[in-house]
Amino acid sequence: MSDKDFLKVKELKRSFGTGDTRQDVLKGLDFTVAKGEFCVLLGPSGSGKSTLLNILGGIDSADSGEIYINGDRLADMNEKSLTQYRRKHLGYVFQMYNLIPNLNVKENIETGAYLSDNPLDIDELLKILGLYDHRHKLPNQLSGGQQQRVSIGRAIVKNPDILLCDEPTGALDYTTSKEILHLIEEVNKKYGNTVIMVTHNEAIRQMADHVIKLRDGVIRHDTLNKKKITAAELEW
């Protein structure tokens, strides 16, 4: 397996409901993502992008098709190994930050660090995240952007191979969104994690290495971005 085939998806299908209410959400997807790539899954609501992300993250399962991550076939893993897979290789960032309300910033990040055998240095990470001065604050004392930074910190502190981001800027304003995107960009550069980000924001495609556009459960476009711009340069 080469770094180009770090993540390989073949004929992936997923549907919900049965009989008349059956809805095919993913109708046979095929794509690959290279190691260290910043990949954006783009599409309107209901296009199946979040379902795809959940399946990649091992918290949902496909009806058929194959997923290989770093050569490992996801379908071969039972629930226990899937948990270990998430523990060792994945970092998750959600639209809602889902922080633990009575743990402070540093402790929230520690919840991620605890899962890794070789986590990043937390203080250094806090500085990179711009949260060092806020490290003793509780989540409800932070702004939305700061909370999302904590959430990103929690995801990357364990130094995951893949960072899965589900609409990380969905609940944020323009400026804060750009800050967060910049941070993810920095993380991708600095730590070399493969980033797969789900968004419906067309503008974000410009900062990605790889753009996969979904609609009605099928891939409409699967392109590599040759003229990539930085998050700071994004406008929408």
Add this chain to the structure above:
Amino acid sequence: MVKQQISPGKRPKNPLAKRVWKDIVRDRKRYFMIFAMLVVTIGFVSGMYVANNSMMTTLDEKVETLHREDGHFELSATADQPLIEAIESGDMADMVTIFRERAYAEAEDEVEKAVREATEKEVENQVESAIRTQTESAVDSRLNALKASGAPISEKDRQSAIDEAFKKAMDENYDSAVNEAKKKAFSSDEYSSAVSEAMDEAKKEIDKTISEEYEELADRYELDDDSFKPVPVSVYELFCKDNDETISTGSSGRIRVYNERTDVDLYDILSGRAPESENEIIIDRMHADNADISIGDNLKVGSVSYKVVGLCAFADYSTLYENNNDTMFDALTFDVGMVTNKGFERLKGIPHYFYAFLYEDRPSDIYEEKEHSDRFMKALITQTAVSESEIEIKDFVPAYANHAIQFAPDDMGSDKAMGGVLLYILTAVLAFIFAVTIGTTLDKESTVIGTLRASGYTKGEMLRYYMSAPLIIVIAAAIVGNILGYTVMKKVVVAMYYNSYSLPTYKTIWTPDAFVRTTIIPILLMLVINFVVIVKTLRLSPLRFLRHDLKRTRRAKAIKLPRWKFFRRFRVRVFLQNIPNYIMLFIGITFVMLLLSMAVGMPETLDYYKDSVNDMMFAQDQVMLTSTEDDDGNTITTKTEGAERFSLTALEYRSEDLSEEVTVYGVSDNSKYIKLDSDLDDNAESGSEIPVYISKSFSEKYKLAAGDTITLSEKYEHKEYKWRVYAVHDYSAGIAVFMTNARFNTVFDREEGSFSGYMSDEMITDIDEDYIAKEITSEDLTKLSQQLDHSMGSYMVYFQYVCVIVAAIIIYLLTKIIIEKNERAISMVKILGYTDSEIASLYLITTGLVVFLSEFLAMYLGYEIMSIFWRTIMMSLGGWYDFVMTTSGFVKEFLLVFIAYIIIAVIDFVRIKNVPKILALKNVE
């Protein structure tokens, strides 16, 4: 892309562990409530276990050290040495052979005497007749000679000559002739065969009678036991006299005074010393406390005065039961004392000839003890029966069946069991409250859990985290509770025991049992209940958590409600949303109501019996006479108005659990106290079983109704009586049977017109005290309620307060969950412009209604469960008292719990008021 400048850090300790403490601090009020409740309960139960175990172990040790009897029996008179030795052999006497030999020997003499007498009579008649014939013939031949010589001889002359000659002949020859004839007759074969024939007849009759009587006795006591092995015992005299006890302030009841105890049933001196002179006495500590008697006081036993020199606990009186058949012990008006042998001689009255026995081969357990006792009773009955002296057994009480010995340990044992059950119920209730709380937390933190699970936290890690707080609380509560138990609570429980029983000095014994039951079991309960609830939820996929979709069964649509007003529909929605919490609330209230049924119902029942005892007594005064005739042989009478003669005896009713003493009354025809059907006795002719009335208590306890047959038996004799229940007489103060006095005398083979005493609603004062064996007044019937009231009445009031607190805590914990769950909704309706009172009415009225309705159902359930529990207690005791709960009792129960709710409603109102409006606008975290 290559990773740049990575600075590896250290893997931190599990941050969730840190969070557990933060959770506890955040929810400190809730945790404190649960902690406090557990500490108090575990503390009390642990104290109970420690006190109990220490006391029970002490009592067990005292069995050996104080040579406590293995049982005792009472005889009608002093047993002579041969009888004592026979009893001590523990072997059964061969009653048939002995009775037969005695009867044969007696019969032999009788038969021979009868045959000899008959033979003698026959011989005498024959000799007399021969002499008369000879004399007549001699006189006639002499007179014929004279007649022939011409002498005039009239018939009169002839008769007088014959008489004279006969008299002379008799005087001269009769004795020698009779003796000779008798000699001949007695040595004849005819005589021998007549004697032998008569003897055979007599023997046949004897064999028949003995075998009939023996068979009945053998049947009853299973005397025909080929595998019988003797149970050798040592028998000790334990004579005592019952008398009135008087102290300087007046009568303090009755006292049973024993002579000096040196070998068996010794005593543990709690203060003072044993009597040394004839004027000194040592008495029971418990009664001394109750009657306020101190060392140095003068105590009058009957008319004899003694100085109290010591207070003690007798090995055979850990509970002051006057008679083994009494429903309840009586430490208030019954006392036990001991004086020196000389001091005993000073006492008047006839002693009770009690004999205590100790098995030589000590039984190793209760089963062996019962088996020993059964065998020994056979030996005792047969040996006493065959004894040369006319002695009867009046009572036989093996130690295991002796209430005075067994009641305290049994009761302490059941207290312990009950304490344990209460602890487990309460722990289970609290564990469920914890589980419901955790369920709410899981729901609230659903997305966080989803994120953590998605990040790679295992189910096990999440489970351990959510289990930690309940476990920490229960472990901490168990430790603090046990410390309290071993120190403060132990003393409280011991004081309770000393307040009811005559117990010896004890030493605290550290017991692992208390630890296991009050620590390991509550922890396990908490662990299992929470484990099940948490695991059930954690089984859901991380995605379900992320989507906040934790309902296992998804309701397709919201339940459609009728077109009620908005507020009413809102409240119904609140109810539907919180059904699991309300179920817990109902269970909690039922638990509290069960406790309240005891705390309110017990004193209510006692009060009821105390208040209505006068109505229950069919006559206010009942006097039992020692004899119905005075010293001059005249029938003892009374001029008391309305006095009626009655007869009384005690029989036994055997059920599976115990042999219950039944008082059988014979009352006057047309008695105004016990109204019997005038043709009751006429009814007897129609059936083979005699129709009788039974008391209401008898009917209720054993579920007997008119038409049923009851079988009563004499205690130590072979007689059984089968009677038909004719009707139930409304009398609840005792287990009794009523019949007419005439019937009574026939049934019990008494002379016509016999009676036992007088009953009247007026006090009977004109009978000489010497002739009065016993007087029964209302005080005798209130003994039970007074003693129970003394033993636990005051605790019940405290217990009621405890129930209110428990109810308040349970309601507090559950309503807190309901409000917390709805905080965002409350915040939102605040933003919409609803006032605090309107919001409170939405949430509090729903809970209030649930509490209100739960109370009614819980009261009913609590009452029913308590009635079953009460019935179980009463079935193991003699007598019967129904569990009574008056309307005011129910109202009290209801109000106590509702007051608890009102207090919590006020707290909840403040809680609702404090929900910030901003909450609804914040992110769901």
